[in-house]
Amino acid sequence: MSDLPTLTLEQIAELIPEACGIESLDKGGQKVVFRGTIGKTQYALKFAKVPILPDDLENEDFPMSDVAARAQREVEIMRDCKSRYMVKLGPVGLQFTTVNDQAILYFSEEFVTGQDLRAILQHDGRFPPREIVKLGLHVTDAIQSLWELGKVHRDIKPGNIMRRDPSLEYVLLDAGLAFDIVGESLSIGPVGTPPYFSPEQFDFSNRRTVLDFRSDLFSLGVTMYEMATDQHPFWKREDTSRSLFNKITMFNPDPPHKIVPDFPEKLSDIVMRMLGKSPHLRYRRCQQLIDALSEV
Amino acid sequence: MPLVRYELLMAVLIQHGHGKSNKITAAFDNGSVNGVVFGARNEKPDSLRAYIDEIHDNYEDCELFFDPQFYVSTLTPPNDRYLPEYPYYESGRSASDFTGLRHVRRYAKDTLQFQADLGVSALLSPTIIFDSFSDRWHQIALNLADASLECHAGLTDPPPLLLSFVFAEAALADTDEVNRFLDTVTQDEWNMAGFYFIVARSEMAYHQRFEPSRLAQYLYLAHVLGAEEPNGLRVFCGYTDFVGILLRAVGAEAFATGWNHSLRQFHRGNFLQRRPGGRPARERYSSDRLLNSILLGELQSIFEVGQLDEVLSNVSLDDQITSGSGPEAATNWNRAVSQQHHWQTLGAMDDRLSGDVQSDLHNIVEWLQNADGLYRELEAVGVQFEGNSGRDHLRDWLPGIAEFQRMAGLTSS
Numbered sequence: 085m086s087d088l089p090t091l092t093l094e095q096i097a098e099l100i101p102e103a104c105g106i107e108s109l110d111k112g113g114q115k116v117v118f119r120g121t122i123g124k125t126q127y128a129l130k131f132a133k134v135p136i137l138p139d140d141l142e143n144e145d146f147p148m149s150d151v152a153a154r155a156q157r158e159v160e161i162m163r164d165c166k167s168r169y170m171v172k173l174g175p176v177g178l179q180f181t182t183v184n185d186q187a188i189l190y191f192s193e194e195f196v197t198g199q200d201l202r203a204i205l206q207h208d209g210r211f212p213p214r215e216i217v218k219l220g221l222h223v224t225d226a227i228q229s230l231w232e233l234g235k236v237h238r239d240i241k242p243g244n245i246m247r248r249d250p251s252l253e254y255v256l257l258d259a260g261l262a263f264d265i266v267g268e269s270l271s272i273g274p275v276g277t278p279p280y281f282s283p284e285q286f287d288f289s290n291r292r293t294v295l296d297f298r299s300d301l302f303s304l305g306v307t308m309y310e311m312a313t314d315q316h317p318f319w320k321r322e323d324t325s326r327s328l329f330n331k332i333t334m335f336n337p338d339p340p341h342k343i344v345p346d347f348p349e350k351l352s353d354i355v356m357r358m359l360g361k362s363p364h365l366r367y368r369r370c371q372q373l374i375d376a377l378s379e380v
Numbered sequence: 381m382p383l384v385r386y387e388l389l390m391a392v393l394i395q396h397g398h399g400k401s402n403k404i405t406a407a408f409d410n411g412s413v414n415g416v417v418f419g420a421r422n423e424k425p426d427s428l429r430a431y432i433d434e435i436h437d438n439y440e441d442c443e444l445f446f447d448p449q450f451y452v453s454t455l456t457p458p459n460d461r462y463l464p465e466y467p468y469y470e471s472g473r474s475a476s477d478f479t480g481l482r483h484v485r486r487y488a489k490d491t492l493q494f495q496a497d498l499g500v501s502a503l504l505s506p507t508i509i510f511d512s513f514s515d516r517w518h519q520i521a522l523n524l525a526d527a528s529l530e531c532h533a534g535l536t537d538p539p540p541l542l543l544s545f546v547f548a549e550a551a552l553a554d555t556d557e558v559n560r561f562l563d564t565v566t567q568d569e570w571n572m573a574g575f576y577f578i579v580a581r582s583e584m585a586y587h588q589r590f591e592p593s594r595l596a597q598y599l600y601l602a603h604v605l606g607a608e609e610p611n612g613l614r615v616f617c618g619y620t621d622f623v624g625i626l627l628r629a630v631g632a633e634a635f636a637t638g639w640n641h642s643l644r645q646f647h648r649g650n651f652l653q654r655r656p657g658g659r660p661a662r663e664r665y666s667s668d669r670l671l672n673s674i675l676l677g678e679l680q681s682i683f684e685v686g687q688l689d690e691v692l693s694n695v696s697l698d699d700q701i702t703s704g705s706g707p708e709a710a711t712n713w714n715r716a717v718s719q720q721h722h723w724q725t726l727g728a729m730d731d732r733l734s735g736d737v738q739s740d741l742h743n744i745v746e747w748l749q750n751a752d753g754l755y756r757e758l759e760a761v762g763v764q765f766e767g768n769s770g771r772d773h774l775r776d777w778l779p780g781i782a783e784f785q786r787m788a789g790l791t792s793s
Contacts, residue, residue, distance in 0.1 A: 182753050231568075284563075292514075294563035336789075357610065364562035 087187045088116050089133045096120070099183070099190065100129060101177055114151055119195055126195040127174035130155075134180065134187045152180070154260045161259040162193060167229035169222040169247075171196060171257045182366050196257070198249040201242035201307070211311040213348050214378070219245070219311065220354075220377045222254040223304050227369035231297035236263045240303035241280040242310065263295060279319035280306050283333040283361050297370060298363035305358025305366075311338040312347060317359060333361065351380045386547040391628060391730040392723060393443070395619055395638035398422045398461075403639050403719060408439045410697070412724040415443030415501070417576075417618055420469070421452065421461045421651075431501050436663040443634075444502040447576070447618065448491045449651075450506035450524075451546050454517075457653040468494055468506065478508075478520045479640045481527070488527035496538055502614075503532065504576050507544040509648065513557035521545055522564060529570060540573030546646070549582045552601075562604055566611055574614025574633070575605060578646050586641035586661070588622050588672050588773035595623070595780030599630045600787045606631030607737060614734075619646035622671055625729050626777065629740040630784065637726065641682075663718050664757060664769075665701060666692040666725040672750050673722065674769040679707040681763045690754060695724040738790055741781060748774050748781075 093106050096118055100106075103120035109128065110117040118129040134152045156261040157177060162173035174192025181188060201219075205211075211219075223245060230237055239261045246255045261275050276285060282302035287293045308315045318338035319328055337359070341352035354376050367373040394404055394416045400423075400746060407413045418428060418437070432444055453473040463469045468490035478484055483597050491506040505528035510517035525711065527545045533659075534539040552558060565575070579598060585733045590598075606615035607630065615632040621644040624635025637643070641661050642650045662671040669691045682691055683706045692698050704710035733740045755771040787789065 292560055294560065294567065296567060360610070362559050362563055364559070364566040364604055368566050368611055369568045 087114060087133055089131050089183070089186050091116065091131055091183060091188075094116075095183050096129065096272075099179075099181065100192070102175075103127070103129065103192075113198060114154075120192075122192065125174075126197075127176075127192040128195045129174075129176070129190065129192050131188055131190045133191050152189055154313050157192065157262055157264070158258070158260040159191050161230065161233065161235060161262055164233055165226070165229045165259075166224040166232070167256075169226040169253060169255055169372055170259070171255055196246040196255050197247050198247045200257075201247065201254070201311070203247040204247060205242055205310060205314065209314045210344065213351055214314075215312045216308050217351065217377050217380050218252075219254045220304065220308055221374060223256055223307075224301070224370050224373050224377070226256040226306065227297050227300045228374075230259070230262065230300070231370065234264055235259070236295060236297055237261070237303075238263050238285065239276040239280070239299050240300050240307065241277050241337075242307055243277075245307065263363075278325065278328055279316060281332060282363075284363065286329055286333065294363055296363065298366045298368075301358050301366050301370075301373065302360075305355050309337070309340060309359065312352070312355060313343045315343075348380060351377075354380065391634055393417050393445070393616070393634050393636035394723070395419070395636040396422060396644040397638050397640070400639075403716070404435070405438070406412045406716075406720055407723050408435075408442060410720055410724060412695075412720065412727040414441075414634065415445065417445045417447050417616075419447050420449045421459075421463050424462050425465055427461060429498065436499055445502060445504060445542075445576070445616070445758070446495050446498055446500050447504055448495065448506055450487065450491055451509045452651050454508050455648065455651050459651050459653045465774070466494065467537040469623070473508075475516060475520065478523065481523070484520075484523050484527045485531065487529045488524060492528060492531050492535065492538070492541075496535055500539060500541045502542045502573060503538060505532075505541065505543045507546055509546045510551065511548040511578055512551050513547070513554060517716065518547070518551075518561075521547075522762040525565070525570075527573075529572060533571070542574050542576045542614065543570075543572050544576045544578075546578040546580060547592055548570045549591070552579070552597040555597065558601060559598055562601065566605070572613070574616065576616045576618060577601070578618040579620075580648050581645050584647050584649050585768060587768035589776050590623055590773070590780065592776050592780035593783060595626075595776060596787060598623075598785035599626060599725070602632045602736070603629045603630035603784070603788055606633060609633065615626050619644065621645055622673075622726070622773075624726065625671075626731075626781065628730055629733055629744055630737055630788075637722070639722075642775070644722075653693045658767075662727065663713075663715055664722075665691075665707065665718065666693065666722040667691045668729050668747075669727050669751060669754055670771075671747065672769060672771075672773060675766060676707055676713075678763065678765055678769055682708055682758060684762060687758060687759070687761070687763075690757075693721075693728060695728050696725050697721040738764045740754045741785065745778065745781060748778050 096106050103122050106118050106120040109119050115130045115132045119126055120129050132151050135149050159173055159178045162171060172194040174194060176192035178191045237259055244257045246257060248255050280303045282294050282299040284293050284299055306317055318331040339352045339356050341347040341349045358366055392413045394407055395415050396416055396418045404416055436683045452463055453469055453471055454457050462652055469739050487506050492503050494529060495503045506524050507521050508517055509519055532538060602615050605611050605613045617627045617632050617635045620635040621637045627635055663676045665679045682688055697717060697720055700712040701707050701710050703712050752771055752774045
């Protein structure tokens with residue numbers, strides 16, 4: 085049986101009567117995504133299946149499934165994060181209901197018109213340095229705002245960054261895997277996308293490992309490295325999990341200015357510092373990174 | 381690109397201990413030190429306050445610190461001298477006295493509040509000695525540091541806060557744990573000005589040896605925290621002796637060393653009650669050429685083979701050792717002069733540092749190689765050195781520096 089809910093446009097219109105022009109967009113992972121207009125603004129309408137029965141919806145003690153907890157975390161972040169470079173919650177907050185005996189959750193999210201960084205990289209290859217700096221500034225701002233909420237994104241990668249049209253600002257998406265340093269972790273074991281893991285994400289089962297925003301800076305550093313050189317600093321297609329782990333935790337890639345002619349050495353140094361193997365080698369505060377990027 | 385560290389404003393501090401007499405003022409008058417780390421154990425509270433005021437009145441630019449020596453409270457049986465007169469101190473504390481944040485906060489508050497109006501340049505947090513970066517005492521030390529940060533944030537216009545950590549030399553053997561410690565203390569919510577580190581040496585004997593990989597780890601710690609990049613915090617290292625020069629080269633702001641052996645290196649045994657006795661330490665001469673303090677008898681032998689000039693440190697107090705027909709006949713050379721000379725020598729060595737980590741380490745490696753060559757020459761002409769005066773430390777420091785450079789991603793230039 086599929087983990088994704090099956091919904092018709094009519095069913096969605098019933099659930100969200102204020103939305104019009106609803107069309108199917110995407111399905112994958114744990115959610116199906118539609119686009120709809122509420123008021124005059126387009127929003128992404130996201131739906132996921134949850135393994136709870138209708139009778140238990142009223143039971144506050146009923147333990148939340150991972151899917152539901154993740155969605156709640158994502159919605160809270162979109163609602164509370166002050167950065168303009170973090171995708172925002174739409175007018176429909178997190179809701180639970182049943183449709184055709186499927187227990188589902190849904191919410192709305194800012195619809196970002198533009199392209200994701202993965203697609204741009206595949207199409208255009210290397211980015212000019214000023215664009216890398218801009219992305220660095222925008223996403224670091226989002227990381228800083230998340231950290232002010234006590235949260236670590238844990239899944240920063242090109243596929244989760246959009247370049248918004250027409251402003252060409254970069255927006256960070258999908259805070260569903262965010263880790264709350266105060267609250268409980270959603271999952272046991274590392275979560276996210278391994279080629280973008282920080283070294284400490286591999287060691288997360290060790291309670292004494294420090295996991296904070298500096299982990300996100302590492303993942304952003306990997307992304308910026310890719311933008312700079314059109315190659316991943318660690319991962320190759322033939323890599324196994326073990327070889328990827330070894331590279332991320334032990335291998336030091338060539339700095340971008342050694343690969344790309346005329347690449348600014350200062351920016352290269354910044355990226356390499358973000359790729360420091362231990363948090364204590366990276367930037368101690370987001371503002372330090374922002375200041376360093378601003379000086380490039 | 382040179383790794384320029386913190387501006388070289390301060391360097392050598394006196395590690396205060398028992399029997400200060402006029403040693404501190406003489407060192408300030410000589411211009412060989414920049415400040416003092418007072419140890420609570422060796423001064424009554426009122427006497428300490430008065431002395432600090434006196435120093436401030438007479439030496440405007442000096443930097444003064446107060447080590448509350450809270451760590452003595454967990455040693456048994458403690459040799460705690462005047463410590464019981466301090467409001468934050470209580471002997472015989474065990475791990476159970478540190479369970480519950482309420483107690484830990486009180487210890488931090490009492491210790492910092494005592495220092496707040498002393499007129500010191502920075503407050504030093506209370507800490508306890510731990511043997512490993514993964515044992516429960518280490519966690520207690522972190523809790524005390526955390527509580528100190530909280531307390532400091534609530535004080536009105538306090539001096540900056542340095543977090544103190546005292547750990548056994550053997551703790552430096554575990555790289556992963558040291559890295560975790562560094563990750564923890566560099567978290568952005570830890571808003572301190574810097575750190576005060578003491579390494580409790582493994583052996584009671586006084587010598588300059590330092591196991592290479594542990595030395596590398598200590599240098600790495602000082603560098604990661606103290607160098608302008610990545611963290612740019614203020615790092616002070618107590619009881620370091622000659623190793624302090626290496627720590628300065630990699631990013632420490634200052635190091636402290638005292639007037640006798642028990643104040644030049646930290647040994648836990650000095651803070652435990654012992655049977656009285658033992659002979660006084662023999663007089664030594666501190667040579668920057670040998671990077672060691674050698675016995676007066678050994679210096680005499682060097683004089684007799686006509687090589688005295690090769691080992692002199694070329695500081696002003698050398699006049700006292702060359703005033704007679706040989707070092708042992710130098711009537712002006714005595715324990716007090718030897719103590720002052722030690723600080724002068726270290727101060728002169730520190731003055732030769734530039735603030736560029738790679739360049740300074742390159743120069744220090746040359747010093748070590750030259751020292752090794754000089755020892756060999758002297759041995760070849762019949763000068764015999766006792767174990768602790770010999771060149772064994774050079775065989776530790778050279779690989780220690782090389783390993784540090786590898787750990788820090790610095791290539792030797």
